[in-house]
Amino acid sequence: MIPGAFYSKCIPGALENEMILTEAMKNNLRQICIYAHTAGIDLEIMRQDLEKKGTLPARDKESSKKALTEIYDYVACSF
Amino acid sequence: MSHALFDKVYVEKRASKDTVTGRILERLGDPEREYIDHYKDVFDAKDAYAGRSLILAHNPGKRIYEGAPVCQSFGNKHFYYSPCVMNCIYDCEYCFLKGMYPGKNICIFTDIEETFAELEKIEKKHDAYVCASYNTDLVALEDVAGYVEKWCEKTAADERLTTEIRTKCSRTDIYEKLPVSERLIFAFTVSPDEIAKGYEKGTPNAAGRLKAVKAAAAAGFPVRLCFDPMIYVRNWREIYTEMVRRASEELRPVNVRDISIGTFRISDQYLKNMRKKYPDSQIAQYPYIIDKGYGRYPDKVADAMEDYMKELLDSFFKDVPVFCWR
Numbered sequence: 004m005i006p007g008a009f010y011s012k013c014i015p016g017a018l019e020n021e022m023i024l025t026e027a028m029k030n031n032l033r034q035i036c037i038y039a040h041t042a043g044i045d046l047e048i049m050r051q052d053l054e055k056k057g058t059l060p061a062r063d064k065e066s067s068k069k070a071l072t073e074i075y076d077y078v079a080c081s082f
Numbered sequence: 083m084s085h086a087l088f089d090k091v092y093v094e095k096r097a098s099k100d101t102v103t104g105r106i107l108e109r110l111g112d113p114e115r116e117y118i119d120h121y122k123d124v125f126d127a128k129d130a131y132a133g134r135s136l137i138l139a140h141n142p143g144k145r146i147y148e149g150a151p152v153c154q155s156f157g158n159k160h161f162y163y164s165p166c167v168m169n170c171i172y173d174c175e176y177c178f179l180k181g182m183y184p185g186k187n188i189c190i191f192t193d194i195e196e197t198f199a200e201l202e203k204i205e206k207k208h209d210a211y212v213c214a215s216y217n218t219d220l221v222a223l224e225d226v227a228g229y230v231e232k233w234c235e236k237t238a239a240d241e242r243l244t245t246e247i248r249t250k251c252s253r254t255d256i257y258e259k260l261p262v263s264e265r266l267i268f269a270f271t272v273s274p275d276e277i278a279k280g281y282e283k284g285t286p287n288a289a290g291r292l293k294a295v296k297a298a299a300a301a302g303f304p305v306r307l308c309f310d311p312m313i314y315v316r317n318w319r320e321i322y323t324e325m326v327r328r329a330s331e332e333l334r335p336v337n338v339r340d341i342s343i344g345t346f347r348i349s350d351q352y353l354k355n356m357r358k359k360y361p362d363s364q365i366a367q368y369p370y371i372i373d374k375g376y377g378r379y380p381d382k383v384a385d386a387m388e389d390y391m392k393e394l395l396d397s398f399f400k401d402v403p404v405f406c407w408r
Contacts, residue, residue, distance in 0.1 A: 080380060
């Protein structure tokens with residue numbers, strides 16, 4: 004497995020398109036998505052939940068940062 | 083004993099005449115070996131050899147290091163570790179050795195007397211607390227290296243020295259043969275069976291490790307329990323509750339000296355190495371927060387797990403001192 008290729012595929016397009024992300028935020032989100040994949044967490048279900056809550060789509064950097072925090076909590080802190 | 087543990091045996095030329103080298107080779111049944119100039123020629127080799135070789139060598143550098151801030155000092159002011167053996171027979175997914183060492187090869191430094199000489203220089207200034215089994219599992223390798231016995235002998239004879247030997251090994255037969263000292267602490271890492279099965283390949287289950295705790299205590303050694311690292315998995319509350327409950331039942335008659343707890347943490351650099359090597363590892367790929375050069379769980383997770391563990395220990399191991407890494 005080529006690490007670069009693997010990492011670059013890991014943010015689902017639907018998720019990335021619903022936020023305004025800096026490179027640093029993209030890197031954080033990428034790591035969250037890789038972990039979700041290893042832990043069997045369904046990112047599509049998460050994205051739909053965040054859409055219902057109104058967290059996504061996030062239309063500016065500030066609300067994207069908040070969305071990223073919620074995504075982190077959902078994926079990495081909810082066991 | 084055969085050397086089935088190792089595919090190949092290498093001996094550094096300068097270590098070839100050591101008594102320890104001779105003893106190890108004898109224990110391995112005098113295997114074929116290749117003589118090399120420097121242990122790094124094999125230990126650090128970049129070609130991805132999947133097997134495990136044994137290297138007998140001299141330690142060219144420092145032998146006693148100051149303990150890392152993320153490791154427990156148990157209140158000891160002068161806390162050190164000593165890598166007399168590099169790498170481990172077990173294959174734990176979360177182990178920092180995976181980020182530190184390039185492969186599976188094990189290197190035993192046969193000049194252990196030089197380590198003790200360096201230690202004595204330190205002890206001229208103050209007492210020392212040394213963790214002798216951080217970079218390996220000395221108990222699991224005892225039939226090859228014989229270094230548990232060496233450290234026991236050294237500690238029993240040296241009043242300025244307290245030694246911790248940490249292990250996951252379930253052997254019960256060695257403890258009664260070792261020289262006992264109240265300053266030689268056997269520290270047993272005990273994990274829930276789900277963690278051992280899922281992430282600690284080659285290690286014994288909790289029942290086996292708890293039998294070893296009892297054997298060490300029965301022989302007269304102080305014993306420490308290490309519920310560390312705690313790993314964040316889906317059913318962590320259930321599995322850690324069951325583990326602590328079972329440990330308290332099994333160890334009811336045992337006088338446990340103290341307990342160490344802590345959630346997983348690792349140096350940022352080692353984490354980067356592990357993530358490259360193990361793209362599918364749930365542990366390596368967790369999005370740790372990076373705090374002062376170390377990756378760790380966010381406070382929300384670490385606090386929840388460590389507080390939960392403290393409550394469990396307050397119920398099941400009341401009156402046993404508990405040390406938390408942070």
